[in-house]
Amino acid sequence: MDWIVQAILRFLRGDYATPIVEPDGDDDRRVERPWLFSPWQRWPNRRAWGPESVARAVARGAEVARLTLGETLWNELRRQGYLDVRSRHVRGLTYRLRVGRRVQLIWDNPEAARQIPWPYRGYLCVNPTYPLPAVEFAAQLYLYLRDREEQVIRIAIPQAADDRIQNVF
Secondary structure (H helix, E strand, O other): OHHHHHHHHHHHHOOOOOOOEEEOOOOOOEEEOHHHOOOOOOOOOHHHOOHHHHHHHHHHHHHHHHHHHOHHHHHHHHHHOEEEEEOOOOOOEEEEEEOOEOEEEEEOOHHHHOOOOOOOOOEEEOOOOOOEOHHHHHHHHHHHHHHOHHHHHHHOEEEOOOOEOOOEO
């Protein structure tokens, strides 16, 4: 219950940059829960972070991505620069994941592209809700497309042009 009081005091002081932390279970470990942020709270500007902290975050993100994907997929991502995920819900569609870029839609043929209202040569825009290393976000997105594709389809915004993903570094 003490963590609730701390969160309220942080809110009243205007300290929105510190994630709300609460005890996890019976032990005294603390778990960061960034999804408990309210929509009006803002994350700190990543340009204000020092180069050392950004480098540490990127290194940790690469390690998380390597452990998440496994050695085979990690080496494939590093070698090719992308990972392909075959859709289980839309026939003839393959998602191409590239680090820091929008998800590219690769259709087997134009007829397959007509079954869903997405552009034939298109991209899906999916952004994280808080700043995250790009390679770590790509690994998370890989798992979502592989295991929970219907959620990505529901929230992704079809785009006709490629661009960088927001909130990644």
